[in-house]
Amino acid sequence: MNVLVTGGAGYIGGHMVLALRDAGHNPVVFDNLSTGFRWSVPEGVPLVVGDVGDHELVLRTLQSHQIDAIAHFAAKLVVPESVADPLGYYLNNTVKSRTLMAAAVAAGVEKFVFSSTAAVYGNASDKPLGEDAPLAPLSPYGSSKQLTEVMLRDVAAAHGMRYVTLRYFNVAGADPALRHGQCTENATHLIKVAIQTALGLRPHMEIFGTDYPTPDGTCIRDYIHVTDLIAAHVLALEHLDRGGESMVVNCGYGHGYSVSEVIETVRKVSGKPVEARFGSRRPGDPVTIVADSGRIRSRLGWEPRLDDLATIVEHSLRWESMLRERNLKL
């Protein structure tokens, strides 16, 4: 398949590019490089620098590369930033996704894989969340993705498109062969922040809220290794290619760790101290989000291979250390 990977110069999309090549498909990266990096696109993979909101350029790219499927990763994704700038998030994540879908319809692209998020669920109970749980996002980021999910469902029904929407829980880790990893500048994600603190790149870090109704008072998340997550995307594309029906699936392991447990794991794996100060709650944070991952396992045959927090931390640590050795200030 010729696959347009929007956001393919970013963290998760970059792993998709590698996995598509490994599986014998042809990725084409479409990215505006707002948070992605030109150098992260492997040699030989076409890179179109542009915005998914540019209808003409997207359409031309779909046609000239004879694209069979779109994997749509391009988005802004920092929860507190979305609380401060909802209009920016609805524009980039929702309005521009509409433009992308319109170009897909115009070019006759029939297969679409979409990066959604567990942030669409909001504050659920402490039970693992199934896909049919009520959607009640707590942040404009989550709402921007929910709206796009709805739009994709309706566009697909009207225009003979089939899709898989993947709701990611918390993604972390790096390619085990260190071909790619998280490069976000001024990172806000917990595991990356804790590792940067262990490596002495930050003097200390903050735990956002210690008074949540959880056993140790800190929020609980379901951390999934990026390599397992991307394996699910390749399965999703191949499912669509076989004529499989549209679906929404959760991507998580089905068990969660608290913020304090994650920081403790970073201390153990790195053998370094991590100074973590207690701070106040961060706006838009749900208490607990853990996936019920039964559907993706049964319908796509997905079997995680790296379901272990220490392994996730170890791969992230190796990647971060390599960035430092190469003096890449990310």
Ligand SMILES: NC(=O)c1ccc[n+]([C@@H]2O[C@H](COP(=O)([O-])OP(=O)(O)OC[C@H]3O[C@@H](n4cnc5c(N)ncnc54)[C@H](O)[C@@H]3O)[C@@H](O)[C@H]2O)c1
């Ligand atoms: N990282 C996580 O834990 C997580 C969790 C749930 C969902 N997601 C979703 O996964 C996807 C990828 O996230 P990531 O962690 O790789 O982030 P990232 O910032 O590394 O990658 C996003 C990429 O999209 C590009 N981009 C953004 N807006 C664009 C636009 N309008 N046009 C063209 N390119 C654009 C950026 O330059 C970047 O390369 C996003 O859709 C995000 O919502 C991520």
Ligand SMILES: O=c1ccn([C@@H]2O[C@H](COP(=O)(O)OP(=O)(O)O[C@H]3O[C@H](CO)[C@@H](O)[C@H](O)[C@H]3O)[C@@H](O)[C@H]2O)c(=O)[nH]1
């Ligand atoms: O310096 C930090 C960073 C984070 N946290 C906490 O750690 C948890 C995880 O935070 P973070 O790594 O920022 O991820 P989330 O806010 O849970 O969001 C991620 O996971 C969501 C799915 O669950 C995705 O939708 C988002 O795109 C992705 O950023 C939260 O309780 C944060 O308050 C801290 O205490 N200190």
